[in-house]
Amino acid sequence: MSYTYETNGDAIYRQSFAIIRAEAQLDRFDRDEEIVAVRIIHASGMVEVAADIVFTSGFVAAGRAALQAGAPILCDAQMVANGVTRKRLPADNEVICTLGDPRVPALAAQLGTTRSAAALELWRERLDGAVVAIGNAPTALFRLLEILGEPGAPRPAAIVGIPVGFVGAAESKEALLEAAPAPCVIVRGRRGGSAMTAAAINALASEVE
Numbered sequence: 445m446s447y448t449y450e451t452n453g454d455a456i457y458r459q460s461f462a463i464i465r466a467e468a469q470l471d472r473f474d475r476d477e478e479i480v481a482v483r484i485i486h487a488s489g490m491v492e493v494a495a496d497i498v499f500t501s502g503f504v505a506a507g508r509a510a511l512q513a514g515a516p517i518l519c520d521a522q523m524v525a526n527g528v529t530r531k532r533l534p535a536d537n538e539v540i541c542t543l544g545d546p547r548v549p550a551l552a553a554q555l556g557t558t559r560s561a562a563a564l565e566l567w568r569e570r571l572d573g574a575v576v577a578i579g580n581a582p583t584a585l586f587r588l589l590e591i592l593g594e595p596g597a598p599r600p601a602a603i604v605g606i607p608v609g610f611v612g613a614a615e616s617k618e619a620l621l622e623a624a625p626a627p628c629v630i631v632r633g634r635r636g637g638s639a640m641t642a643a644a645i646n647a648l649a650s651e652v653e
């Protein structure tokens with residue numbers, strides 16, 4: 445038994461992007477935003493997610509400039525960190541996820557929160573000028589906003605805020621849009637996830653499709 449299917453990776457990518465551009469409603473995005481939106485859709489398989497993607501002004505320019513200047517990428521989950529394609533990164537940028545740090549379980553117990561949120565305490569030194577990628581945990585996004593709201597808080601260069609789920613995901617993303625502590629992209633509602641978030645970072649990292 446054999447099947448007829450595309451086996452060339454580059455051709456699969458080309459076809460996918462052509463299908464997305466033919467089927468998705470992309471006209472409200474500028475050219476740079478569209479590149480990021482297409483990759484978010486590509487990672488999710490849902491062209492209709494385009495309607496829920498919201499960029500704040502200057503997000504793509506700020507994210508690209510930071511990466512080109514060597515900014516680290518701070519990720520809430522290892523799944524996000526693993527999804528970032530290292531060869532696309534313009535300055536061999538560090539990709540950091542502190543969730544597995546041995547100090548995190550005790551911090552979470554002490555702070556009475558999730559490990560995902562507690563792990564952000566270990567970002568503080570690196571947050572200024574960083575590119576933040578939150579793709580899993582709503583509590584991490586809420587905690588980020590709390591940290592960035594403190595007096596004298598650091599200011600990341602750009603935030604990809606696309607946590608997923610039923611508890612707190614939609615609310616944390618709306619809170620990010622409202623507080624807007626840095627240029628950001630969100631996917632409104634319950635949809636989101638590590639794959640979409642890594643794809644947004646990959647789109648920022650390189651314009652190559």
Ligand SMILES: C/C1=C2N=C(/C=C3N=C(/C(C)=C4\N[C@@](C)([C@@H]5N=C1[C@](C)(CCC(=O)O)[C@H]5CC(=O)O)[C@@](C)(CC(=O)O)[C@@H]4CCC(=O)O)[C@@](C)(CC(=O)O)[C@@H]\3CCC(=O)O)C(C)(C)[C@@H]/2CCC(=O)O
Nearest residue numbers: 521522523558559560580581582583608609610611637638
């Ligand atoms: C409540 C949590 C949710 N997790 C979701 C979806 C997925 N999570 C996966 C995995 C493997 C991990 N999730 C943790 C981050 C874990 N998930 C949580 C927490 C309990 C709390 C987060 C929050 O509400 O903000 C969180 C643990 C914590 O204390 O922070 C993870 C650390 C759990 C673990 O394995 O220890 C782990 C992340 C590992 C990593 O990559 O570093 C899934 C793959 C689930 C699965 O195993 O089937 C999936 C991935 C989704 C994605 O695209 O990222 C939700 C849906 C986000 C959910 C929160 C909201 C809800 O409605 O339930």
